[in-house]
Structures are given as C-alpha cells and as structure tokens.
Amino acid sequence: MTTLITGATGKTGQRVAHRLQTLDHDVRGVTRHSTPRFDWHDRTTWAGAVDGCESAYLTFQPDLGLPGADEIIGAFAAQAVAAGCTRLVLLSGRGEDGAQRAEQAMTASGAEWTILRSAFFMQNFTEGAFADELAAGSLTMVEHTVAEPFVDADDIAEVAVATLLDKGYVGRVLELTGPQLLTFEEAARAVGGPGVAYLSMPTEDYITVLTEAGLPAADAAGLAYLFEEVLDGRNAYVTQDVETVLGRAARSIDGLAGGEQS
Template identity: 50%
Template sequence: MTRDDLTLVLGGTGKTGSRVARLLTGRDLPVRIGSRSGGVPFDWTDRATWAPALAGVSAVYISYYPDLAAPGAPEEIGAFAETAVASGARRLVLLSGRGEPEAEDCEKAVAASGADWTVLRASWFAQNFSEDYLLEPVRAGEVALPAFEVGEPFVDAGDIAEVAAAVLTGQGHTGRTYDVTGPRLLTFADAVSAIADATGRTIPFVSVPADAYAAALAAEGVPDEVTGLITYLFTTVLDGRNAYLGDGVQQVLGRPARDFTAYAHETAATGVWTAAATAPGSAE
C-alpha cells in the first residue's frame, strides 16, 4: 500500500473500525470512514450507498452490522465484495466470527469475489463490557447472561485493529485466515470478576436460562430480531466449540495478545464503569 491508496473502513465509528481508522490515519494513510452515523454514508440495507463509498478505494476493512450470523448476511457480503472488486478495490479484509456457520459462508463469499482477501476470525470482544450492551449491567452492579462454565478467549478490540491495519498495509496476507483471540480462556464469570477487581466493586455474575434472558430483553424493549440474534450467539458460540486459543495476533504482529486483566484495569481507570446512581437507602 502506498500513501496514495485509499482505504474504506466500514463500521468506522464502531469498536474495531474506529481503531483501524485511527491507526491508518496515524500513519498518514488516506482513510474513508463508511458508516450510518459518520463519515461517508454507508448502509448495508441500502445498496445505493455502496458505490459512492467505494469510489477511488483500493482496500476495504469489512465489519458487518449487526453480525455475520444475521439472516441474509452472506448474500449482502457477497454482493458487496463483488461491487468492491468491480469498482477497483483489490484488497478486502473481513472481520469474521469464530464458530458461526453463517460467518463461514460470508468468508466464502468474499473469497469468491476475486479480491485479494484476508479473514480475521475473532473471538468475543473484551470491549463488549465497556462499549456495548454489557456496559449498563456492569454499571448497575450485576451481569446476568445465558453463559455457563465455558471458556472464551476474549480478545481486545485494539489487537484486532492492529492486526487489521497490518494486513491492510502489508504483504503476505492474501488468502490467509487469522484466528484472532486473547491469550487465555475465561468464563463470563471470570471476566466479570476481573472487572470487579479492577474497579474495586462487587459485581456478581448470574447465569440464566436462554429463554429467561430473551424474555428480559424483550421486556426492556429490545427488538425481536436483536434479541433473537444475541440469544442465538450465546447458545451457539458458547457451547464449547470456541474454547481454545488462536495465534493470529502473534502471527501478524509478532507479540502475544493482550490479556483481559490489562484491558479491565485500563478501562476501569477511565471511569466508564462507575456505578450508576443509587436510590437512598440502597445497598450500594
């Protein structure tokens, strides 16, 4: 990649995309952010936004919203990859998920496009606890999920971004699939305990049945399709199929992946997990 090559970062305001964009711009490389909420308008559900976002682009970081396990994702990914190649983009880097059959179909669709493709197959993001749907439960002081005694190698979004930036700008990654995970297995209870230790708070973790969790989300007004997707992910990718480590960070960056404890302490220092205000007479 040269300094004249333009990279389109999809989901450029999200957990990994924003970090990828910062890394590339920090190297004085031209970046275009594609998002529904910032940068150049890009919407997976509106194909009219695709071509303008791809104009003049030589490489694309592809992160799909809401998840590659969502219905229709392989078809959308495949159509986008073909559009990207037709517009002149040659390098496509897909953020994928471990243990999701639908995600594997998306990977195949990108590979079939004729692009110089690379797949980053990532585990559960550590930042889901601080930048996504698990933030409020941590703040509230209790995390209840349909997750039991299955280990997950939580990965830091910063590691994913560094790997993506290296793959987008370096050579030797075409046709490769990198298994990008953290350095050890933790249950969700272990992860919440690490956050509690880092914040000096008591934050219990409660395992709940999947149907009870789905009912609780529905009662909070979470749309049915989002509730179904989240429940599906918890009941599939956390069935033990992903309870092993990948070495993608070491392969690409030549260093170990960042540990969850380091993430927890750094994030706690920002104050994002400060307990929500409590009513008079409450226990906390």
C-alpha cells in the first residue's frame, strides 16, 4: 500500500513519512516542488499525486480554516476516492468553523476517513511561524487571555500513523492536545527562556505585522482573525485522545524546551 503525504516537508508531514518508511511502508511525499508536483490550488497536479496510492495523510496550507478550503478539500477527496485512494486522514483544527466545513466536505466524498483536530503545535516555537522571532528573544501575538493545550508534532505524527494503519479508527474524530494548558506567553518563555519579551496587540495591528513579515494580505487577515476566533476560550481544555491511541501520556512542552524530541 502506498500512502500519499501532502505537505511532505511540513512539521507533521515529514514526521509521518519518516515513521511510515521506518515501518517499511511505501510513501509518496508531495509538495509544490516534488516530483510529482502537488499544489492544493492547482487541480492539474492532483491526479499524478494520488495515482497508485491507497491512503493519504492530508495537511492543507496555509490553514484549513481559511475561506475556500472546504471546496478544495471536497473536490480533492472526491477525486482521490474515484482514483482508489480511499483511506484519508485529515489534519484539522480545533474549534474552527471553516475547518469543520472542510471536514464535512471530506466525509461527504465516500472516503474511509479519520479527522485529527489538533491544538497549536509546540513546534511553532522552534520550526514554524514563531521560530525566528522567538530565537531573537521576543514573540508577538493577537490579544487574548486564554490558555492553549499545545501539542507535540511528534505525537500528532504517531497518532496519524496509527490511524492510517488501523481501520478501527475509520469514521472517528480525534482531538489531539498536550497534557497542560499554557498561555502563549508562558509557552514562549518555556521554550525561549524567561527573558523572552512578549507583546500582544489588537487583531488589525497583528495583520500589519504579518504582512510586513511577507505574508500575503489575504492570508495575513485570515490567520489573524482565525487566531482571534479560536483563542476565545473554546479550546481551553485538555483531551486524552493522544494517550488513548498511543498508550502513553502526551509529551509536554518541557521536553521540547530541553531538546528531547524523537
């Protein structure tokens, strides 16, 4: 069985691919620069990606909650199922209305689906959106007061592999969190040290920060308002789904801060 991995160089995609390859499973990792090439926004690249695959781990860029993602996911899932790639595991977000529309579009495709609703990645502070700024000693974020159960990308990858290989997870929605609630300020200082300068600002000002950092205006606005939406308290709780699937506790941010990653 060949498994398609979209976003194969991303934080979870590369981890899922590595684990499957370690288990001697065939993997086809695709990106906009791979062969075959894959681009969510270029439907002519889809057929070559899914051809010969029976399962897929799907991550959408820049975010599943942004407008139009549901139409793209629905169209791709339908094409994948028609091509024989029927087992789909989708990485989604917690409490995102737009992401839930995309989930519904995928489940309507006839796929054997599993949905992984993830909290914010711990690795956003070391590999992702906040990494460069945090390395320079600061973090800027949308104004909010609630905490978030940051989850380790390695845990997500292990759960994704388990659900890809075990059909007992077909038709299930899993919520993946870390073991503790932390504010972004607390998380930033746990990873970057107590001297990290934390700055929160209104959403409109944060959009300006994102666009000045090079993000397209539409994506910057979409992400900023998405942060505002999901950081209103709706996700301020911990789940046990990582432990249920893996048989061990979810990793804490202390391990990431200490460099203990698998």
